[in-house]
Amino acid sequence: MRTNRLTDSPPVRFALRYKAWLYLLPALLVITVFQIYPICKSFLMGFYTDFDYLKDEVYAWGFDNFRNLMRDADFALAIKNTMRLALVAAPLSIAVSLLFAVLLNSDIRCRKVFQSIYFLPFVTSMVAVSIVWAWMLNKDFGLVNAILKVFGVKKIAWLTDPNMTLPILVVLCIWKGLGYRVIIFLAGLQGIDPRYYQAARLDGARAMNRFFHITLPQLGPTVFFLSITTVIDVFKTFDEVYVMYAKEPGPLKSGLTIVYYIFDKFYHNWSFAAAAAASFVLFLIVLAITLLQFGVVRLVALYDERRTSR
């Protein structure tokens, strides 16, 4: 091997060996200080039972915060509301996005215009959007009721009827993430070789069969990615509730989500430790669901392998 005096000197060798880390250092530093450290700190804070917030002195540790959380009916309600929302909103928004993506992927006119329209909510502030929605859904002066009136539907108290909260949040969730998910789906659709469709047509597959036997399996990884990110997104629902219902968690707390609960504990009750504990529980729930999703995918793959190698 050729020796080179410069590259043989210890500091240079060290630098060369850890070159990748050197490049990563600035980003890692920022992430550590502003994200990883606070996450660890808030995780620990969940176990503070007696502490001085201003002096950062902890006098006693324990599980009291979690115990209180489990006894709090509001927290149970928050989990229930969020779960219900996730269960309905996540699959629906993926399905709707896929539908729009497939439509956009076909040769329709003004495709770029539609794409921009769908992408609009994604680049707009959620607070502004929520204010507009609150205005549209106003019982007496809102656009939605005005349109419904044309069809002879009686005024609906969208924002004050607790039964309307879930549907409104589901629609909002579908709409706000539509552009992003459509773009991701379009990328996936564009990656499918058109010859598969030609072959399928000659094999006698009609449009529906082509969708279920070619498009959907080929989009498998995309659907998986979106199902994880969408569920996480839904679990973070907060701004729309806070703004639309004028800083309240909806009528009869029907819009009380986990993040709203955390926010409420933190800013309104000043019980930081309780908020930290609730955040930790949220983290555990999201982690569990994500792992479950991975598990399902692995199971499906395993089943597929078993079936084909029979």
Added chain:
Amino acid sequence: MKIRLENITKTFKTTTAVSNLSFTIEDGEMICLLGPSGCGKSTTLSMVAGLEQPTEGEIYFDDVPMSGVQAENRDIGMVFQNYALYPHMSVQDNILFPLKMHHVPKAQRRERLEKISNMLQIQELLHRKPGQLSGGQQQRVAIARALIKEPKILLLDEPFSNLDARLRIELRDDIRALQQKLKITTIFVTHDQEEAMSISDRILLMKNGVLQQYSTPQEMYRTPVNLFVASFLGNPPINKLPCTLRDGVITLPGINGWKPDALEPVFCGEVQEQAVLGVRPEDILVVTEGEHLTAQVAAIQTLGKEVYLRLHHGEHTLTACLSWDHDYSIGDTLKLKLRKCYLFPSEGGL
């Protein structure tokens, strides 16, 4: 099934891919669509398949017009250039897919799968994914998928272009044998003239979307209708020499000692005074007397059983293909006799 194309024209925005194409394929025939890339042969195949609609004209299957009949209803098996096997399905599911789409009963599916996989010798591969197969294996699976629904028509789009030379010849013979056994009307597209000559009943040669000649391989080789057909077929390609024709006598400008004795050219088209003399490399013989011209050996290429000579005479170059029973060396002056030659109208320049 008989296939008939009538005055088919296909235009894409500004370009015309196929113009006024008419031909008939008899039941059970194997036809090759041949031509340089971009000549419209793949477009023609797509129109027969129903993947593209002709701009003008009509396609008939057994005298039934096919316009408005979608590809999924045409009862056609097709093998694509890159096979287009569904990557997420096992080989077995790939082959069974057409039957599933046609709602064939399960018991019958198994039966047919067994039959077709025996025929193509792919029983061992049924549980693999297409990604785990070699090119030749994928090719066989694609053929199995095309044939399992027992279609009336088989279309092959450049089926051998992704295979190595040895496998190509092997599969070529297999496909021909299979086609003759099943008596299925087959159209196959290629740009390889040797492939076309070796397995098709008839060749349809196209250039720039226009039909040039539609005949048996022998006829196309022996009596080409024009210079393009003559130069497209044959390897090495036909020699072309500008000549003049006066009172039935051919003269070659720039060639000294040219004796057109007893030369009976095949006339290809309306030949005027200015013409092109075409000579196939294998029709040039080396003789000791009675020669038509002499030339010097400029280069030698040996191919085992035969030898290619590049010959110079003045500014003219000829390629000759001779059997290797005599050793030639560069610089030799040879006496040449033309066994057979063609006369084409001069196409402005050359």
